[in-house]
Amino acid sequence: MNKPHIVILGAGYGGIMTAVKLQKQLGQNEAEITLVHKYDYHFQTSCLHENAAGTLHQDSSKIKIKDIINRSKINFIIDEVVSIKREAKKIKLKNRKLHYDLLVIGMGPEPNTEGIPGLNEYTYSITDINSARFIREHIEYNFASYANDIKKDESKLNIVIGGGGILGVEFAGELINQIPVMCREYDVEKTLVHLYMLEENTSLLQKFDEDLAHYAITSLQSRGVEIIHQAKLKECQDNKVIYEVEGKEHVIASHTFIWTGGVQANPVFEKSGLNLKNKRIEVYSNMLSTKDDSIFVVGDCAYTANENGEEILPTAKKAIGEAAVVARNISLRLKNKELTSCQPVKQGMLATLGRDDGVATIQNHKVFGWKAVLIKRISDNHYLYKLGGWNLLLKKGNFHLL
Template identity: 30%
Template sequence: MRKIVILGAGYAGLRAMKELHKEAGLQITLINRDLYHYEATELHTVAAGTKAPADIIFDLESSIPEGVDFRSGTVNKIDVETQCVYLEDENIPIAYDYLIVALGFESEDFGIKGAAQYALPLANLADAFAIRTHLEQRLARFNDSRDENDLSIVVCGAGITGIELVGELVYRMPEWVAQHKLPADKIRITCLDAMPAILPMFDAELSRYAIAHLADRGVSFQTSSAIDEVTATGVRSGERVFPAHTIIWTTGVRGSHVVANSGFAQKRNRVAVEPSLSLKGHPEVFFIGDVSAVADPGSGHVYPTTAQISVAQATHAALNLKAQIAGKPMTDFTFKSRGTVCSLGPLLGIAQIGADGSMKLEGRKVAAIKKLINDTEILEVSSIGNMISHAD
């Protein structure tokens, strides 16, 4: 029996397990810190309170097939020379013949002064719930404090995560205003980004639609605004200060810190792998998802970290692992996008569908597409039962 160890039960880890578990002669161990899987693409909905945590999670037990050994634990280190994985608070390492590293992402603050201390990251379920709790407490406090900074929100980062979060916030804000009897004209939502354009990955017309929709609801966009410092009362960009008591950090992500702790050559905890997705010099080790840096053979650019790409990498890594066992050559990873979607709250969005993005959509019809994408992602990594249980 060949020992296969999979680290992480996000989109990539669960998909790899699903692809491998029916293969004869494999002893599969899945290791994850939590007892549940959460839809990382839906964290912004929990942060804004439009969904509860239970709406975007399912127990791992319901997704792990018979014959797969699940272990709840925190990975501390990987040693590819001895082919062992070390867990925190456990003295006995876990040996493997083949390893799939799918440990996911962490928030990246780029060393900006005060960001780690004062900004609220959005990188996992606990982060999302902490944002919701903090925001609701600040809004509720205004009637006693009369401090307008309690009504001010700064979202750092205008990528898809930041824009989707802003969309949820403007959708939810009327409910908060009515609940706490807040002065609606005093609410401030500011979105800062160092880049000169908002949502440049979309067609310009779609980007304009998204910006106009959010700006009409009071969102202030500040582009070409690199963040220099975060404090307890605001964000500084050059000579400008944007005051707020709620500062949310969506500027970027990096791979798991376990990558650097294990001594791998990396950049932002992402390992540059071979086209087969295996580690150079160690074909028995695969890095997929947010901890891998894979170059698009067409453009030479590293693929972004998305759930869609993570699932595709997991499928390919599993095929290459099986090819190795069978004594067959591995193949290079290639990727064709199914498209890109950005929600603007639960009812609206923008989308470019297809590998060439030729189908361009905006408005309410995109909400249905977003739901279909979420359902498909659950089905790709779990079961139809979990997909149905997460239907709205």
């Protein structure tokens, strides 16, 4: 009898953890497992803002997939998913086609450009290792270019971050620490560099407690981030950002606009005909799609809610917790047993503000400063241990706790 074919799309936190769990839970004769991912490495998305700011080299965030999967149990294909044909249970990749019996979608989100003119063309988003490296090199190039100008163009030293959510705030916190280092490297006068943050609300970190948001604003401003509240982005061009505050238009001359303002559905699953809710795939508590009972969904792709019906925020912790449930439910499904439910993760909130500052709520306690960073480092290291044991932790762990 043919073994059922399980295909996992995307090796982010959710996809790779599902694969690692399945390789432990299933025997070689029970199923054929295939993991499809764009790159030959998994990356720690939650460190990308450090890679983009240049405070952490991108190689530290990369983990070779062959080092963590058992290739006698998992076929690994480096390719890009183009479409999912659910009726035929087929996946179209750029270079081949695959048939599946059970599918796990873990492809994460796409940046949301919200139809604002010029956003697609002239902004940068922190989405993967290549985009993070590109942002760092682009900023450095502009510093180098300014230093080399005969007629100095100061707009090369203006950096604009659009969106004051977690990602924007974390990136600003890293970058403002790195600017003095770059100024020394490229012989640039520090007072000429401006780091702006445009936020359309009256505060940053909307989903955080007010005290934490206030702390974050004060921390960033004290180090020189110029936060512009109630700034409604109107348009982006290759050398300027146009925004409005209380109906009045303003322009910042800049070659560097980093957009962190939200995500949208990945076009692959958007076209697949699955039920979507708030740009994610609607799932039952057992992580099966509400439209197709041969498709499990994990991580940022999956729309899940807590007992009060409130959306659970997409985080690495959510993706990792769901991966354990998806792997267990695949094993149960193969044995024709009843599937288990995913318990909503207890959500803490955490945003780092650079190497030694941050804010967090852990079990309703507010945490400020270095303690928040320590929590983040411990949680990143714990993840590495879960993924690849002591070997991976010792190879890739971040032990510069502060």
